[in-house]
Amino acid sequence: MLRFILTKLLYLVPTMLGITLVAFGFIRLLPGDPVLLMAGERGVAPERYAQIAAQLGFDKPVWQQYLLYLNNLLHGDLGNSLVTKKPVLSEFLTLFPATVELGLCAIIIATAVGVPVGVIAAIKRGSWFDQISMTGALIGFSMPIFWWGLLLIIFFSGILQWTPVSGRISLMYFFPPVTGFMLIDSLISGQAGAFKSALSHLILPSVVLATIPLAVIARQTRSAMLEVMGEDYVRTARAKGLSPLRVIGVHALRNAMIPVITTIGLQIGVLLAGAILTETIFSWPGIGKWMIDSISRRDYPVVQSGLLLIAAIVMIVNLIVDLTYGLINPRIRHK
Amino acid sequence: MSIFSPRILAVSALALMAATPLSAKTFVYCSEGSPEGFDPAPYTSGTTFDASGHAVYNRLVQFKPGTTEIEPALAESWDVSEDGLTYTFHLRKGVKFHSNDKFTPSRDFDADDVIFTFMRQADAKDPWHEYIPGITYEYYSSMEMDKLIKSIEKVDDNTVKFTLNHPEAPFLANIAMPFVSILSKEYADTLDKAGTREDLNNVPIGTGPFKFVAYQKDAVIRYQKNADYWGPAPKIDDLVFAITPDASVRLQKLKANECQLMPYPSPADIADIKADPNLKLDEQAGLNVGYLAYNTTVAPFDKPEVRKALNMAIDKKALVDAVYQGDAVVAKNPIPPTMWGYNDAIEADKYDPAAAKAALEAAGVKDLSMEVWAMPVQRPYMPNARRAAELIQSDFAKVGVKVDIVSYEWGEYLKKSMEEGRKGAVILGWTGDNGDPDNFLSVLLSCAAATPGGANRAYWCNKDFSDLLAKAKASSDHAERVKLYEEAQVIFKKEEPWATLAHSTQYVPMRKNVTGFVQSPLGDYTFENVDLTE
Numbered sequence: 001m002l003r004f005i006l007t008k009l010l011y012l013v014p015t016m017l018g019i020t021l022v023a024f025g026f027i028r029l030l031p032g033d034p035v036l037l038m039a040g041e042r043g044v045a046p047e048r049y050a051q052i053a054a055q056l057g058f059d060k061p062v063w064q065q066y067l068l069y070l071n072n073l074l075h076g077d078l079g080n081s082l083v084t085k086k087p088v089l090s091e092f093l094t095l096f097p098a099t100v101e102l103g104l105c106a107i108i109i110a111t112a113v114g115v116p117v118g119v120i121a122a123i124k125r126g127s128w129f130d131q132i133s134m135t136g137a138l139i140g141f142s143m144p145i146f147w148w149g150l151l152l153i154i155f156f157s158g159i160l161q162w163t164p165v166s167g168r169i170s171l172m173y174f175f176p177p178v179t180g181f182m183l184i185d186s187l188i189s190g191q192a193g194a195f196k197s198a199l200s201h202l203i204l205p206s207v208v209l210a211t212i213p214l215a216v217i218a219r220q221t222r223s224a225m226l227e228v229m230g231e232d233y234v235r236t237a238r239a240k241g242l243s244p245l246r247v248i249g250v251h252a253l254r255n256a257m258i259p260v261i262t263t264i265g266l267q268i269g270v271l272l273a274g275a276i277l278t279e280t281i282f283s284w285p286g287i288g289k290w291m292i293d294s295i296s297r298r299d300y301p302v303v304q305s306g307l308l309l310i311a312a313i314v315m316i317v318n319l320i321v322d323l324t325y326g327l328i329n330p331r332i333r334h335k
Numbered sequence: 336m337s338i339f340s341p342r343i344l345a346v347s348a349l350a351l352m353a354a355t356p357l358s359a360k361t362f363v364y365c366s367e368g369s370p371e372g373f374d375p376a377p378y379t380s381g382t383t384f385d386a387s388g389h390a391v392y393n394r395l396v397q398f399k400p401g402t403t404e405i406e407p408a409l410a411e412s413w414d415v416s417e418d419g420l421t422y423t424f425h426l427r428k429g430v431k432f433h434s435n436d437k438f439t440p441s442r443d444f445d446a447d448d449v450i451f452t453f454m455r456q457a458d459a460k461d462p463w464h465e466y467i468p469g470i471t472y473e474y475y476s477s478m479e480m481d482k483l484i485k486s487i488e489k490v491d492d493n494t495v496k497f498t499l500n501h502p503e504a505p506f507l508a509n510i511a512m513p514f515v516s517i518l519s520k521e522y523a524d525t526l527d528k529a530g531t532r533e534d535l536n537n538v539p540i541g542t543g544p545f546k547f548v549a550y551q552k553d554a555v556i557r558y559q560k561n562a563d564y565w566g567p568a569p570k571i572d573d574l575v576f577a578i579t580p581d582a583s584v585r586l587q588k589l590k591a592n593e594c595q596l597m598p599y600p601s602p603a604d605i606a607d608i609k610a611d612p613n614l615k616l617d618e619q620a621g622l623n624v625g626y627l628a629y630n631t632t633v634a635p636f637d638k639p640e641v642r643k644a645l646n647m648a649i650d651k652k653a654l655v656d657a658v659y660q661g662d663a664v665v666a667k668n669p670i671p672p673t674m675w676g677y678n679d680a681i682e683a684d685k686y687d688p689a690a691a692k693a694a695l696e697a698a699g700v701k702d703l704s705m706e707v708w709a710m711p712v713q714r715p716y717m718p719n720a721r722r723a724a725e726l727i728q729s730d731f732a733k734v735g736v737k738v739d740i741v742s743y744e745w746g747e748y749l750k751k752s753m754e755e756g757r758k759g760a761v762i763l764g765w766t767g768d769n770g771d772p773d774n775f776l777s778v779l780l781s782c783a784a785a786t787p788g789g790a791n792r793a794y795w796c797n798k799d800f801s802d803l804l805a806k807a808k809a810s811s812d813h814a815e816r817v818k819l820y821e822e823a824q825v826i827f828k829k830e831e832p833w834a835t836l837a838h839s840t841q842y843v844p845m846r847k848n849v850t851g852f853v854q855s856p857l858g859d860y861t862f863e864n865v866d867l868t869e
Contacts, residue, residue: 031743032745032746032747032750037749038379038473039473039749040749041749041765042477042778043753043784043788043790044788045787045789046787046788048476048788049788055471056469080467080468080469082469085377085469085470085536086372091552094552150581150584154587157587157591158587158590161591164591164593165584165587165588165591166579166584166588166593167577167579168554171363171555171575171593172361174549174557177551280580280581281584282584283577283578283580283584285551285552285553285554285578286553289553290553296745
């Protein structure tokens with residue numbers, strides 16, 4: 001098992017190196033540059049441009065800039081934002097917990113709803129429940145997130161006034177961030193009503209972010225269940241006279257979950273992409289919005305180091321997903 | 336330190352908050368973006384200036400609320416020498432800087448603070464010039480303060496003398512701008528000793544109406560009323576910026592009373608806001624212009640008669656209705672009508688496709704095909720450039736001119752549109768920095784700006800026009816300046832390097848119970864006079 005983890009970790013090194021190259025190159029391939037964008041409509045005189053470029057190190061050949069970047073990375077320096085002038089790592093650490101909190105809630109909703117819906121749809125194949133839930137999943141999967149988020153805000157926050165419009169907690173609560181997770185910090189703060197406020201702020205954005213993964217998970221669970229239920233061992237289990245609950249819960253579901261877990265793992269990337277829009281609509285101070293702003297401002301250090309950090313996290317999550325296979329499917333563990 | 340500083344900051348802020356209960360009068364502003372930092376000098380965005388320069392700081396002089404007139408601020412009065420080269424500022428006495436748990440000022444604001452504020456930007460050898468690696472002072476350089484100011488001297492604790500290299504009338508307007516907000520020298524020294532110089536940009540200390548309390552990145556900025564404020568005391572106790580980037584969401588928050596005032600509503604929402612009984616809408620003609628700049632160095636656009644003919648072909652009224660949803664006035668001059676020096680005697684281009692066609696034929700232009708550039712971003716002066724370009728395309732088609740619409744990524748657009756020999760006409764615009772006509776005319780249309788890196792996208796260099804601007808800039812006689820700018824607009828209209836399109840209206844939606852908010856023609860959001868009635 002340890003060897004399995006170590007091998008996987010070793011694979012990460014060349015992948016990370018590749019990502020630095022892609023991230024570094026990708027943002028520089030985009031037209032436009034940070035100095036021009038900062039100058040805006042006014043423009044910037046060529047001498048001044050050269051001066052600023054030199055100050056930011058952009059006058060050096062690109063390969064030198066890349067090597068310098070790698071060297072700094074090895075020394076733990078991820079660079080400073082061109083816009084805020086603050087260290088990228090400190091900005092990332094400030095914003096990341098907000099994205100994790102939102103992402104976790106979304107994936108919990110997506111799994112908690114998606115798996116049972118998929119299972120029931122598979123068992124009652126062809127029923128009205130199957131028809132409606134799978135049509136719903138198709139709609140959910142094709143939903144434009146921005147529009148969907150705004151629609152929910154207008155309906156639940158505007159018309160019904162059940163939920164707050166945006167933000168992470170009511171402005172009347174004010175306490176220092178300890179973990180960066182608002183649900184936990186609001187409990188630690190001990191302020192009455194803070195936790196409830198944080199939770200109510202989390203509902204709409206989580207539902208919006210969960211929409212696409214939920215649809216994918218529900219459909220994946222349904223098809224995996226259908227496949228498994230036709231297998232010999234399920235038929236045998238039934239023939240043995242086991243209760244339907246045991247047949248489905250133990251024999252079928254456990255095997256069907258393997259592709260579903262892969263799907264859930266893959267949804268992490270989808271979640272990060274969805275977070276960009278969700279965070280913008282709900283004024284959620286996370287890394288999705290941060291990355292988009294940085295790309296549009298050509299904030300090179302933030303984009304290249306931010307992508308690297310995100311990639312590292314996605315890979316670690318995938319590694320954890322790989323490890324959980326072992327728990328569910330002993331065959332992989334033994335290999 | 337750097338990683339944990341937000342936490343320490345918040346803890347210290349909490350200590351500060353503990354002293355003042357939250358039951359106080361709180362005003363929430365749904366701001367549109369995050370400040371880049373809290374030191375206004377290195378930055379150029381209005382969002383940053385609202386959060387730093389306007390809330391926390393003051394300048395030597397300031398714009399009178401709702402106008403672009405200059406009035407005393409930290410300088411109580413000033414004398415200008417006969418030759419216009421020396422400005423002596425008499426500083427206000429007894430002005431206190433804010434304090435926080437790490438800094439308590441031992442003295443009042445004085446001349447050292449003024450010198451510190453300017454010299455750190457002016458002098459590359461100043462120990463505070465690059466207190467954060469990679470920091471630059473873009474406004475100081477683009478307003479050419481480096482070329483203008485020869486020296487700054489402390490005459491005594493409450494008197495500072497500025498000597499200029501040449502007389503410049505807009506000087507006072509320039510130093511009313513947020514980039515020269517007065518910082519505390521003593522605070523900088525304290526940070527230096529503590530080894531936390533970057534806090535000059537993170538934890539601002541100023542003399543302004545509100546004290547900074549805490550900033551949670553991309554989420555919330557909190558301020559508290561400055562009880563020792565030298566000016567009229569703010570009427571609200573706590574000021575909160577709730578950062579809300581999406582315009583529709585800002586409106587929903589306003590409707591839900593999660594905030595009381597918001598900037599930049601989406602043009603499509605204006606009717607809805609007007610219909611809401613809980614909201615009111617403040618509107619004002621913006622200090623801006625949207626235009627289409629021909630390249631006057633490329634045939635046939637080098638001929639004024641061709642440019643005039645094309646301008647006659649554009650149905651500007653229809654464009655204002657479609658692109659600005661009617662929330663703009665048709666522009667006939669390059670400066671907006673709310674600006675002093677505006678020449679109202681000038682006659683607007685007539686919309687007359689038949690005459691335009693005849694004029695083009697008379698100028699020998701046949702089968703003309705051209706590019707119209709549509710900017711890829713929305714700006715208050717141009718909410719939908721693509722739509723504007725399409726309208727111009729169909730208007731030009733009626734006079735036999737074929738138009739291809741092109742667009743580039745914003746940075747590329749700005750760069751390519753300034754390339755010499757550029758083909759086609761460019762849609763762009765401008766919003767004033769300081770209310771001086773020079774800030775429009777010189778920046779956008781002078782010969783000096785018709786160079787790479789300038790902003791004269793018509794590449795139009797008219798010596799008479801530029802001479803008038805130079806003369807006006809050096810004159811300190813306001814009536815004379817008005818006359819010179821009026822003459823300059825006559826030349827502009829004779830030559831028409833642009834099709835002037837529109838001056839858009841600025842809207843500020845707020846709750847009905849908000850009083851005292853005065854819109855700034857410069858688009859600043861300031862809250863020292865704001866109050867909430869029950």
